Amino acid sequence: MHHFVPDFDTDDDYVNTNNNNSSLNHLPRKSITTMGEDDDDLMELLWQNGQVVVQNQRLHNNNTKKPSSSSFPTKLLQPPIPPSMDNHQQQQQPSSDQNLFIQEDEMTSWLHYPLRDDDFCSDLLFSAAPTPPCATSHVVTAVRPPVPVPSSSNESRPPVRNFMNFSRLRGDFSNGRGESGPKTIVRESTQVSPSATPSSAAASESGLTRRTDGTDSSAGLNRKGKAVAMTAPAIEITGTSSSVVSKSEIEPEKTNFDDKKRKEREATTEEAECRSEETKQARGSTTSTKRSRAAEVHNLSERKRRDRINERMKALQELIPRCNKSDKASMLDEAIEYMKSLQLQIQVMSMGCGMMPMMYPGMQQYMPHMAMRMGMNQPLPPPSFMPFPNMLAAQRPLPTQTQMGGSTPQYPVHASDPSRVFVPNQQYDPTSGQPQYPGYMDPYQQFRGLHPTQPPQFQNQATSYPSSSRVSSTKESDDQGNHKTG
């Protein structure tokens, strides 16, 4: 059973060039998984004597590409060694152990391979220049299929380095579970990444590491917070951090545009923290150190919170159209207005959608009725918040300019054009006497200052919420021109 299908497409080149075993070249790609007992087609990756030996009892008839790629290291390690096929048949006995081994989670079983022997990796890395990256990429991609292999091959050195560190780390736990593996990988990969990323400052690296250690749970990784951001840059840079990437996938957008800034901020903040902590400890006084450390912790958490808020604000700013405000407060104001306008628009449109099919019959009687209801009782029936007259009034293409006094038209606001009130002809006549009609034309007018449940007012008040004033204004608003003031 193939638990994962890594994309070993790029292996083909290497397979063809390096693999002296021509038969392996024909093997199509298949998962590296080796549930030997299940499938005839499966290969078994066995760790034999410090080498990955692809035990393939059925290799000849089999078409697993994986064996070919996995046999790379074998070949690299022992060039004179005959194709792994020969080894496979020879080493059947340990296969049982290996099978057990392999039956674990793919990640673990895969990870175990570099565990045994660092030389394996080193040989991998240095024996053949083109192959190690490919092999490592294969290996890594086996763990994390979505990682684009070309990207890893592009940066040959960092992935190789990452792999090296992987091997060193994995040596710690001989029977490490898959779950703990990723965590350790994460932690270590962030340590690795600094070395891989020439741009990272030393302090930032230590800070990154420290931060990751502080949040060293997979849950922490999944948080929309520093951990992901911390590891994400490392991942992006190295390109082959397998498990971390799988977790950071959750936060793709955040990491993409926020991690850079966050990294820089973190770098600077971490440097300052390192220095300050060092100085405090140098004093030798425990209480002051404790206090300062507590203060540092508090500052850290405060900074984290601030960063989170800033990140959300940026996201919000991107959502709001035509938002050119750098000021947070005004931006939030705009966000509020925009939300209200959207709510209004949706209400209008949904009502229109619902009413449209019914407009054919008896429309004339319908709308005046609605209009009158609108005018008379301020607490409107909820569904007909925006009554028909609004739709009728908006028959003309509405200019986007608004007569609102102070507020700038930022959204496609229908201007409360007094003349527009009477443009809707026959339908309007029965209701022309209604003072509220002009107000209905502008669905966006209301968001300026109205509570959503209030009836629309042609008279636009920028941020006036109280309904009483509006009620009075509508009553006296026979000449709409005067009441366009904001």
Place this chain on the structure above:
Amino acid sequence: MSNRRSRQSSSAPRISDDQMIDLVTKLRQILPEIGQRRRSDKVSASKVLQETCNYIRNLNREVDNLSERLSQLLESVDEDSPEAAVIRSLLM
């Protein structure tokens, strides 16, 4: 107040707490869910901002859906009829 805003702004995290509280309160009043369910002092600003973003996205999606429905309705209606005009106005 405006001076303080202009001084503090420009993406600096030194916005006044009172400002944030006011705005967050306003947002919570609008947001249909968490702002009205939870106790006022429990919700963090970041959570409110997140809810706002989500809500705006939802609203945008709703608008798109409604626009699509309206345009479909428009196709079903005769041209030059009042209904068509109304629908067109709604769509704009």
